[in-house]
Amino acid sequence: MMTQMLGRILIFLFLVILIESGSVKGLENLDISFDRYHHYEELTDLLHKYNKMFPSITRLHSIGQSVKKREIWAFQISDKPNVTEKGEPWFKYVANIHGDEAVGRQMLIYLIQYLCQQYSIDQRIKHIVDSVNIFIVPTMNPDGFERAQEGNCDAPSSFGRNNANNVDLNRNFPDQFSNKNQHHQPETLAMMNWIDKYPFVLSASLHGGSVVASYPFDDSHDHKESGYYSKSPDDAVFRHLAAIYANHHTTMHFGKPNCSDTPNDFFNNGITNGAEWYDVSGGMQDYNYLHSNCFEITLELSCCKYPSSKKLKEEWNRNRDALIAYIKQAQIGIHGCVYDNSTIHKNGIIGATISVSGINYNIRTAQFGDFWRLLLPGRYTLIASAPGYLSTTLNITVTNPPGSSINIPLTPLNKTETKISTSATTASKATTATIATSTGAVSVSTIKSNPATDLLLPSVTTPTTVTTHGFSTLSTTILTQKSTETTEIVHTLSSTQPVPSTSSNPKVVHTPSPRQPVPSTASNSEVVHTPSPTQPVPSTSNNSESKATIITSFNHSTPTGHFLVNTQYYHSEDEMIEAIRNVLLQCQHISKHIKIKYGNKTLHAIEFSNFQEDQPTPSLVTGLIGRLYDSDAMGSEMLLQFASHLCQSPNNDYIRSEILSRTKIIIVPCLSHNQKDYNNDNQNCSRLPIKSKQSRPSLNQCLANDTWLTSDKLSKSCRRIPAIAAMQVLLKKYPMDVLIGLQARPYADLESFVNSVERNSQIITSYLVPETLLKTINKMLPSKICNNSQLNKNNNVMFSPQGIQQGYKAVLRIGCCINPNRKALSQYWDAHRTALLEILHKLSSGISGNIFDGTKALIRHVNLSIANHNGLNYVIKSRDGHFQLFLPPGQYHVKAEAKDYNSYTIPLTIFNGAGLTKCDINLTKMHSYNRFFSRTDTLAAMAGLLLLAFGVIVYIVKTVVRRRKSKLRYKNRNMSGDSEGIRATTVSLLRGDADDSDEEEVLYTRRL
Ligand SMILES: [Zn+2]
Structure with a gap:
C-alpha cells in the first residue's frame, strides 16, 4: 500500500516537472x-x-x-x-x-x-x-x-x-x-x-x-x-x-x-x-x-x-x-544635470531650460534635473536657466565619442542680496522703504539707524522701484547678480520733505552683474504716486511727514499680472470681486468665472485650466479655498494674488504651463465675508480666530466633516449655512481630487513651519518656502506672538482623505498671524508664491484607469492598493470599475483584487506634473477549482461565525435566564439594569456593522 502511494506521488511529481520544464523549453x-x-x-x-x-x-x-x-x-x-x-x-x-x-x-x-x-x-x-x-x-x-x-x-x-x-x-x-x-x-x-x-x-x-x-x-x-x-x-x-x-x-x-x-x-x-x-x-x-x-x-x-x-x-x-x-x-552631444547648488544634496532642478547660443531650440531637464542635448562635435555656449534661479552660462566642447556628463549648478535668486543702506547719521526714527519689481516681488524693510540693512530680494532683473517715506521715489533696475560680484552702484534718494535731524539721505546700494546691460529705466517703469481712483487709499502710517505712495503700474500698456491685484491692503468684498474680474479679464483664454448664488450673496470662484479644446481625457481637479472663518482674511489675499500670478503669461513658465495643462485649478478666494476692515495698522495675531456670533458650527468644522458633500449626511446645522450649501453645489460640479484650505494661525513661527512641513508629509515636502526669505520675514514679525509653546507644530499642514468624494483635503498654515499688518501682506505673498506653485505642480499627477475582465467588460467592486517603497499605501474601492486618484510622483505597485478574479499587480511610474497616468488593468477569472476553494473557505468561515454567534447567544440567554432565575429566587433588585446593558451592546454592534458596510470610497493609510 505504502509503496503504491509513494509510486503514485512520484509519478505525479514527475509529470509536474515534465510539464513545467516543457513550458520553459517551449519559451x-x-x-x-x-x-x-x-x-x-x-x-x-x-x-x-x-x-x-x-x-x-x-x-x-x-x-x-x-x-x-x-x-x-x-x-x-x-x-x-x-x-x-x-x-x-x-x-x-x-x-x-x-x-x-x-x-x-x-x-x-x-x-x-x-x-x-x-x-x-x-x-x-x-x-x-x-x-x-x-x-x-x-x-x-x-x-x-x-x-x-x-x-x-x-x-x-x-x-x-x-x-x-x-x-x-x-x-x-x-x-x-x-x-x-x-x-x-x-x-x-x-x-x-x-x-x-x-x-x-x-x-x-x-x-x-x-x-x-x-x-x-x-x-x-x-x-x-x-x-x-x-x-x-x-x-x-x-x-x-x-x-x-x-x-x-x-x-x-x-x-x-x-x-x-x-x-x-x-x-x-x-x-x-x-x-x-x-x-x-x-x-x-x-x-x-x-x-x-x-x-x-x-x-x-x-x-x-x-x-x-x-x-x-x-x-x-x-x-x-x-x-x-x-x-x-x-x-551624441552633451548630457548632464542641472542642480540647485544651495541644497546639500545638490537636488536636481526639473524643468530647467538648456539653451545653446546660436540655435533657437531649447530643451528641458527631466525628473532628476538631467538633460540630453544632441549636438555635433564642436564648441558651444550653453545657458542653463530655471524660474527662481540665476542663469548659468558655460562654454563646452562636444567630442565624438561623447564626453562625460556635466553638472550645472544654479543659484536660487533669493540667495542673492541687495543691500539697502542709509547714512550713519540718519535719525533714530525708523524709515520704511518699499521695493517693488514688475515680476511681483514687493518687499518692505525697516531701515534702522545703522549704516546698512541687508534686504534679500526674491526676484531681480526687472524694473524696480524704491520708495521711502519722506523721500522722492527712485526707479531703477536691479540686475541679475551673484553675491561674489561686488560692483556697486549707489543711488541717492533726494528728500521731498525736510527730514528731521539728518543731512544725508538714505542710499540704495546694489550689486549688478557687470555683463548685463542696464535697460533704460524711464521707458520700462512708471510710478504712480497718487492712488488710482478705483482703489481705496490705504491708511497711511502715523508718521505725519511721510506721504502715502501706491505703486499701481510699471508699464504703460499692459500691467503685469502681479498688479492686477494689489498687495498693499486687505480687499473688501466689493474690491475682491473687482480684483477677480480684473484677473478674469486679463486671462480670458485660461480662466472662467464660477458664480454660485445663495441667498442674497454670491460665491465667486475662478476656474483655471489650459486644456486643448475637446480634450477628452479626464483631469485632476485641485481646489484652493480661502477664508474659512470670517476673520481669516490672509488666506483670501494670498489666493487673490495667486490667481493673478497664474494668470501671468503661463506659457512662458514651464511649471505654470504644466500645471494648467494637466489639472483644473478652482480657486475660491473667499468662502466667508464680514464687513470688518483689517486695513488698520494693527495686526491681529490673536490666538484663535474670532468666532461668529451665532452659535453655529464654523465653516471649517462643516468642511472637516467626512460626509459633507452629500447633503443628507451633513449635519443640519451645517446644511443651514448658505456658504456651505454653495460649496456643495460647486463640488458637485467640480468633484475635486484635492482641496486645500489656506489658513493663518497663531500656531508656529515661520521657521518651525518650514521644518514641520518637511517632517510632516511626504506629499507636501514640495511646500518649501524659500528659507532665507522666511528668516528675513520672521525677523520683521513680532516673534513673541508667533512663538506659542502650546502649539501643535505638526499641524501646519494637515492632509486627510476625508471630505471630498475620492479626494484629499489639506489645510496649509500660511502664517502665524491671522491678520498681519497690511504692509506685511506682500512679504507673505513673496514667501508663498513659489511654494504654492510647487505644491500644485506636485499635486498635478495621478492615475486613472479601468479594471476589465477578459471580455473588456468593467469589473465592479474592485479593491485597489497602490503602494510605494516608502511605505505610502493608498487603498481605493472601485465600485464601477473605474478609478482616479491623485498620486505624488514616484514608483508604485498597483494591486487589483476582486472576487472570483486572480489578483494582479503592475508596476507604475508617476512622473512629476505628468497629469493623469492611464492605468488599465485586466483581471483574469479564477480557475473554477480556485473559486470553489475560495467559496468553500468563505462558507466555512461563515458557518464558523454563525456557530460562534449561536454559541454566544446561547451563552447570553443562558446567563440571563440563570441570572433571572437567581434574581427571582433571591428577589434581587438589579435585574433590569443588567438586561438593558446587554441590549445596549447588541445595538451598538449592529450600528457598527451598518457603518462598515457604508464606508467611504477612499481609505488612506501611511506606514511610517
Ligand atoms: Zn507612411
Whole structure:
C-alpha cells in the first residue's frame, strides 16, 4: 500500500516537472519566424512571451488603445526596466503608423528578438541596452494593419493606411503652420500623451513606400507641395542623424530607391528634408521636435509598402545594423544635470531650460534635473536657466565619442542680496522703504539707524522701484547678480520733505552683474504716486511727514499680472470681486468665472485650466479655498494674488504651463465675508480666530466633516449655512481630487513651519518656502506672538482623505498671524508664491484607469492598493470599475483584487506634473477549482461565525435566564439594569456593522 502511494506521488511529481520544464523549453525555443507577418493576436502573444523570457531587461505596457480597442504596445528594453535611471537617455522606435506600411512593424519585432537574445552574447548590444532606455512600438495603427493586404504595394488609404475611423494618423498631430487638427484620434492622443510625459531624446518613425531617411521640418508656412527646404534650428544634427541610418543601411545611402512608380527619385546620400520632398502637415515627426525634447526622423524602408513575407529576411539584413547604429545616436552631444547648488544634496532642478547660443531650440531637464542635448562635435555656449534661479552660462566642447556628463549648478535668486543702506547719521526714527519689481516681488524693510540693512530680494532683473517715506521715489533696475560680484552702484534718494535731524539721505546700494546691460529705466517703469481712483487709499502710517505712495503700474500698456491685484491692503468684498474680474479679464483664454448664488450673496470662484479644446481625457481637479472663518482674511489675499500670478503669461513658465495643462485649478478666494476692515495698522495675531456670533458650527468644522458633500449626511446645522450649501453645489460640479484650505494661525513661527512641513508629509515636502526669505520675514514679525509653546507644530499642514468624494483635503498654515499688518501682506505673498506653485505642480499627477475582465467588460467592486517603497499605501474601492486618484510622483505597485478574479499587480511610474497616468488593468477569472476553494473557505468561515454567534447567544440567554432565575429566587433588585446593558451592546454592534458596510470610497493609510 505504502509503496503504491509513494509510486503514485512520484509519478505525479514527475509529470509536474515534465510539464513545467516543457513550458520553459517551449519559451526558450521561441525564435520569431521570418516567413510570415505577425497579426495583432500573435504579436500580443509574442511580446508577452518575450517579456516573460527576459524579465530582467524588458517590460511590456500599453500606451493606449486604438479605435477598435486594440492595445498600442510599447516594449521596453533596458538594463533596469522598472527604474528610471538618472542620466540615461530615452529612445523610441515607432512603426506602422500607416497600417499598410508593414515592413517597419516586422523589423521592430525582429529588433526586439535581436536585442533580447544578443544582450547576453554581444558586448556591443549589452552596452547599448545598459546605457539607453529603449522603447519599441511595433504598431501604432493595429486596426489599419488588420485591414491591409499582404502583397499590396500601394493600396488606397482606406485599405489599411488610415485608422478605423479612416483618418491618416500621420496628418492628425498638432501642426506648427496650421490649426486644422482639432480632433485627435485615440491613437494620436495616446502617442501625444506618451511623448509629452516621458523624456525621450531620440526617435524614428518607420514607414514604407520609398527608401530614404527624411528629417524635419515636414511642412512649411506656405505648404508648398515640394521643393521647399523647411529648415529646423537643428538642421545639422538632423542631417547627421538621417545620414547615420542611411549609411548603415545596405542600400539607402545610394539615394536611388528605384521604386516602380517613381523611378526617377534621387536623394543625395539617401536623406531628404521632409518638406523639400513633399509637404506633410500634422505629422508625428515635427510634433516630437516641437512639443518635446525628442528628435525624430522618418524612415522609409521599402518601395513596396506590404511586400510578400518572403522579402522579410532580406529586409531585416538590410536594416539591422542601421537600426542598431541609430539607437546609439541618443548619446551624441552633451548630457548632464542641472542642480540647485544651495541644497546639500545638490537636488536636481526639473524643468530647467538648456539653451545653446546660436540655435533657437531649447530643451528641458527631466525628473532628476538631467538633460540630453544632441549636438555635433564642436564648441558651444550653453545657458542653463530655471524660474527662481540665476542663469548659468558655460562654454563646452562636444567630442565624438561623447564626453562625460556635466553638472550645472544654479543659484536660487533669493540667495542673492541687495543691500539697502542709509547714512550713519540718519535719525533714530525708523524709515520704511518699499521695493517693488514688475515680476511681483514687493518687499518692505525697516531701515534702522545703522549704516546698512541687508534686504534679500526674491526676484531681480526687472524694473524696480524704491520708495521711502519722506523721500522722492527712485526707479531703477536691479540686475541679475551673484553675491561674489561686488560692483556697486549707489543711488541717492533726494528728500521731498525736510527730514528731521539728518543731512544725508538714505542710499540704495546694489550689486549688478557687470555683463548685463542696464535697460533704460524711464521707458520700462512708471510710478504712480497718487492712488488710482478705483482703489481705496490705504491708511497711511502715523508718521505725519511721510506721504502715502501706491505703486499701481510699471508699464504703460499692459500691467503685469502681479498688479492686477494689489498687495498693499486687505480687499473688501466689493474690491475682491473687482480684483477677480480684473484677473478674469486679463486671462480670458485660461480662466472662467464660477458664480454660485445663495441667498442674497454670491460665491465667486475662478476656474483655471489650459486644456486643448475637446480634450477628452479626464483631469485632476485641485481646489484652493480661502477664508474659512470670517476673520481669516490672509488666506483670501494670498489666493487673490495667486490667481493673478497664474494668470501671468503661463506659457512662458514651464511649471505654470504644466500645471494648467494637466489639472483644473478652482480657486475660491473667499468662502466667508464680514464687513470688518483689517486695513488698520494693527495686526491681529490673536490666538484663535474670532468666532461668529451665532452659535453655529464654523465653516471649517462643516468642511472637516467626512460626509459633507452629500447633503443628507451633513449635519443640519451645517446644511443651514448658505456658504456651505454653495460649496456643495460647486463640488458637485467640480468633484475635486484635492482641496486645500489656506489658513493663518497663531500656531508656529515661520521657521518651525518650514521644518514641520518637511517632517510632516511626504506629499507636501514640495511646500518649501524659500528659507532665507522666511528668516528675513520672521525677523520683521513680532516673534513673541508667533512663538506659542502650546502649539501643535505638526499641524501646519494637515492632509486627510476625508471630505471630498475620492479626494484629499489639506489645510496649509500660511502664517502665524491671522491678520498681519497690511504692509506685511506682500512679504507673505513673496514667501508663498513659489511654494504654492510647487505644491500644485506636485499635486498635478495621478492615475486613472479601468479594471476589465477578459471580455473588456468593467469589473465592479474592485479593491485597489497602490503602494510605494516608502511605505505610502493608498487603498481605493472601485465600485464601477473605474478609478482616479491623485498620486505624488514616484514608483508604485498597483494591486487589483476582486472576487472570483486572480489578483494582479503592475508596476507604475508617476512622473512629476505628468497629469493623469492611464492605468488599465485586466483581471483574469479564477480557475473554477480556485473559486470553489475560495467559496468553500468563505462558507466555512461563515458557518464558523454563525456557530460562534449561536454559541454566544446561547451563552447570553443562558446567563440571563440563570441570572433571572437567581434574581427571582433571591428577589434581587438589579435585574433590569443588567438586561438593558446587554441590549445596549447588541445595538451598538449592529450600528457598527451598518457603518462598515457604508464606508467611504477612499481609505488612506501611511506606514511610517
Ligand atoms: Zn507612411
